[in-house]
Amino acid sequence: MSSSHARPGPRSIELFERAQRTIPGGVNSPARAFNGVGGGAPAFIDRAKGAYIIDVDGNEYVDYVGSYGPMILGHADPQVIEAIQKQAAKGLSFGAPTGLEVELAELICDMVGSIESVRMVNSGTEAAMTALRLARGYTGRKKVIKFAGNYHGHVDALLVNAGSGPLTLGIPGSPGIPEAVVADTLVATYNDLDSVAEAFAAHGDDIACVMVEPVAGNMNCIPPVEGFLEGLRSLCDAHGTLLVFDEVMTGFRVHPGCAQALFGVTPDVTALGKIVGGGMPVGAVGASRQVMETLAPTGPVYQAGTLSGHPLGMAAGIATLSQLADGSVHRAIAPKLATLRKGLAEHATRHGVPFLTQAAGAMFGMFFTDQPRVERFDDVAACDIDGFSRFFHGMLDNGVYLAPAAFEAAFISRAHDDEAIERTLAAADKAFAAVAQA
Numbered sequence: 002m003s004s005s006h007a008r009p010g011p012r013s014i015e016l017f018e019r020a021q022r023t024i025p026g027g028v029n030s031p032a033r034a035f036n037g038v039g040g041g042a043p044a045f046i047d048r049a050k051g052a053y054i055i056d057v058d059g060n061e062y063v064d065y066v067g068s069y070g071p072m073i074l075g076h077a078d079p080q081v082i083e084a085i086q087k088q089a090a091k092g093l094s095f096g097a098p099t100g101l102e103v104e105l106a107e108l109i110c111d112m113v114g115s116i117e118s119v120r121m122v123n124s125g126t127e128a129a130m131t132a133l134r135l136a137r138g139y140t141g142r143k144k145v146i147k148f149a150g151n152y153h154g155h156v157d158a159l160l161v162n163a164g165s166g167p168l169t170l171g172i173p174g175s176p177g178i179p180e181a182v183v184a185d186t187l188v189a190t191y192n193d194l195d196s197v198a199e200a201f202a203a204h205g206d207d208i209a210c211v212m213v214e215p216v217a218g219n220m221n222c223i224p225p226v227e228g229f230l231e232g233l234r235s236l237c238d239a240h241g242t243l244l245v246f247d248e249v250m251t252g253f254r255v256h257p258g259c260a261q262a263l264f265g266v267t268p269d270v271t272a273l274g275k276i277v278g279g280g281m282p283v284g285a286v287g288a289s290r291q292v293m294e295t296l297a298p299t300g301p302v303y304q305a306g307t308l309s310g311h312p313l314g315m316a317a318g319i320a321t322l323s324q325l326a327d328g329s330v331h332r333a334i335a336p337k338l339a340t341l342r343k344g345l346a347e348h349a350t351r352h353g354v355p356f357l358t359q360a361a362g363a364m365f366g367m368f369f370t371d372q373p374r375v376e377r378f379d380d381v382a383a384c385d386i387d388g389f390s391r392f393f394h395g396m397l398d399n400g401v402y403l404a405p406a407a408f409e410a411a412f413i414s415r416a417h418d419d420e421a422i423e424r425t426l427a428a429a430d431k432a433f434a435a436v437a438q439a
């Protein structure tokens with residue numbers, strides 16, 4: 002692999018200028034824009050392999066975005082690519098069931114203990130949206146508790162801002178969402194069981210579900226504090242409320258059995274995405290057979306999708322999960338992530354930069370703060386966002402690609418070998434120096 006390192010080059014800039022004429026902000030998802038790190042053209046990617054992405058100017062980067070999670074095997078994994086190519090030659094989509102959907106459903110049920118039945122959808126957003134409707138339909142209740150800083154895709158009812166406390170009903174998080182749509186959404190504080198108990202005390206018997214990221218990966222990377230998930234389980238059991246784990250990001254990322262296996266807490270419903278499709282557009286909702294049969298056509302809760310269970314997505318998901326099932330990928334990743342985190346901390350210390358990493362399985366977060374740990378949304382908000390931005394550009398200039406936002410998690414893969422880690426740490430030495438000089 003060539004090791005030319007440079008900011009997004011002329012072809013990215015030219016493509017960005019063109020893109021902005023026909024695509025809002027020049028990107029098909031705001032997370033890819035560089036608005037959170039000072040703006041400018043993002044790198045337009047031409048191809049990727051293993052731990053590396055290569056942009057249209059030939060610049061090569063060690064990649065810690067991994068498509069925001071799916072690429073745990075590394076980019077262009079040969080088995081995944083071959084599975085897609087073979088399936089594509091047989092036709093793309095039929096609007097009729099295929100054996101591939103059964104195979105992936107069985108694989109998910111084998112790997113995730115709480116799932117006896119699963120419905121495929123096309124994104125994490127659809128998975129969270131379906132999980133919410135399913136919980137409301139199954140319980141006959143309206144209210145939902147979510148957590149400030151948790152993101153469940155762009156579902157109207159879940160795009161809410163935290164009110165003054167968990168008792169205040171949701172405030173629309175975006176124009177275009179009527180107050181009525183979030184009127185039953187309660188917003189609690191992540192890692193704060195008291196805030197959840199308050200909401201249950203006020204609305205307990207009308208709460209259909211608690212939806213939570215078992216590791217918060219949309220306010221950087223914040224694992225649950227001891228007892229938090231267990232406490233949610235107890236509160237849900239006491240009130241006949243369903244516990245929904247949004248494992249779109251954590252699913253198969255933090256453990257082959259998902260976060261529910263890592264932390265030993267069993268949800269009633271699980272939303273999946275990202276890794277479950279191996280890089281293809283796949284989401285899924287899983288639960289007990291009893292809960293899932295509430296969904297059409299066996300039950301009254303409507304849900305559907307032209308391309309749900311898409312054969313190429315199924316083929317990619319099967320080829321991915323089948324490589325994760327025995328745990329060998331996660332075991333191989335663990336020491337490499339430990340080496341990376343240790344090296345980052347050493348370089349930060351040497352340059353006098355307040356810095357902290359947190360991790361769960363094969364996802365991790367980098368915080369520019371002197372706090373000993375970051376457990377809540379307010380802790381994240383207190384971090385040095387400008388410091389992250391300078392670090393981001395320092396890493397980009399030296400051939401390491403991070404998510405262009407301080408509130409995103411980072412993702413390592415099986416393909417991140419010693420050389421990739423060494424190149425990352427060499428870049429970090431320069432990037433921390435840039436942070437320190439500011």
Ligand code: KE4
Binds near residue numbers: 032124125152247250
């Ligand atoms: P998608 O609809 O983007 O596939 O999934 C939505 C979603 C649901 N739940 C969780 C826990 C998620 O992290 C996500 C999506 N994650 C973001 C990363 N912060 C995807 C990046 C993007 O929006 O482009």
